Amino acid sequence: MTVGQIPILEARGLTRSFGSVRALDAVDFEIYPGEVVALIGDNGAGKSTLVKALSGSLALDSGEILFAGGRVDLDSPTAASQLGIETVYQDLALAPHLNPVQNMFLGRELPRKGVAGRFGFLDNKAMALRSKQAFDDLGATVRSLTDPVGGMSGGQRQAIAIARAVAWAKGVVFLDEPTAALGVVQTKNVLETIRRVRDKGVAVVFISHSMPHVIEVADRVQVLRLGRRVATYQAKDTSMEELVGAMTGAVAQGAK
Numbered sequence: 430m431t432v433g434q435i436p437i438l439e440a441r442g443l444t445r446s447f448g449s450v451r452a453l454d455a456v457d458f459e460i461y462p463g464e465v466v467a468l469i470g471d472n473g474a475g476k477s478t479l480v481k482a483l484s485g486s487l488a489l490d491s492g493e494i495l496f497a498g499g500r501v502d503l504d505s506p507t508a509a510s511q512l513g514i515e516t517v518y519q520d521l522a523l524a525p526h527l528n529p530v531q532n533m534f535l536g537r538e539l540p541r542k543g544v545a546g547r548f549g550f551l552d553n554k555a556m557a558l559r560s561k562q563a564f565d566d567l568g569a570t571v572r573s574l575t576d577p578v579g580g581m582s583g584g585q586r587q588a589i590a591i592a593r594a595v596a597w598a599k600g601v602v603f604l605d606e607p608t609a610a611l612g613v614v615q616t617k618n619v620l621e622t623i624r625r626v627r628d629k630g631v632a633v634v635f636i637s638h639s640m641p642h643v644i645e646v647a648d649r650v651q652v653l654r655l656g657r658r659v660a661t662y663q664a665k666d667t668s669m670e671e672l673v674g675a676m677t678g679a680v681a682q683g684a685k
């Protein structure tokens with residue numbers, strides 16, 4: 430439970446409009462260390478907009494964001510990364526022509542020690558070892574560390590993208606519909622990965638339209654509707670009917 434703990438990430442009154450559409454309307458959000466929170470809502474409810482705002486990819490009209498209790502300006506994805514916040518979007522943002530190791534360290538390459546490093550030589554061995562460790566930690570079976578990821582299956586690429594995010598995220602990982610395009614086995618693997626990430630003490634926020642996955646893996650569920658957070662539930666105390674009711678407005682607003 431979360432009593433007495435400070436949220437690793439908290440949002441207060443986030444508001445953002447696009448023209449006449451109020452995508453976020455004074456939304457509050459919080460997630461605690463080592464917690465899995467599912468963000469659900471119908472199409473257009475504001476889920477992606479909230480994730481973008483909390484990962485430094487979108488400017489807000491108003492509201493404040495706190496990281497580990499201190500107010501922060503997430504004015505760029507780099508600012509979020511520096512705090513240990515990483516995001517896996519649906520397009521995964523992997524470079525298809527690069528291999529899993531190169532993707533893992535893209536933009537964060539390890540230089541070789543000594544003079545060679547100063548001349549731009551990279552420590553490929555160390556990067557391969559650390560990548561393998563990261564994949565093993567999450568139970569991800571990556572077919573090859575040397576083939577381009579563009580030729581790998583959707584599930585493999587998803588596993589690589591999640592492992593990369595988790596390797597750099599010390600605080601929070603956002604996963605935007607991580608199981609949307611996956612088969613049964615791959616979905617099971619991703620849900621298991623989410624649990625493993627949580628067990629490492631990292632907080633996980635995932636957007637999902639799949640209520641069974643939400644109930645299976647989340648600790649808490651936050652429901653957005655028309656740009657507002659309309660309910661928060663402990664996953665173990667709720668049901669698919671209740672979640673769908675909150676998403677569609679069929680049940681009274683409220684938070685547990």
Ligand SMILES: Nc1ncnc2c1ncn2[C@@H]1O[C@H](COP(=O)(O)OP(=O)(O)OP(=O)(O)O)[C@@H](O)[C@H]1O
Pocket residue numbers: 447450451452470471472473474475476477478479
């Ligand atoms: N860049 C943008 N320009 C204009 N309108 C936008 C933009 N981004 C989001 N919106 C609008 O804001 C609202 C919330 O969109 P958002 O993508 O956050 O919803 P969502 O809950 O993630 O939906 P979905 O489940 O369909 O992905 C929608 O009405 C959407 O059309």
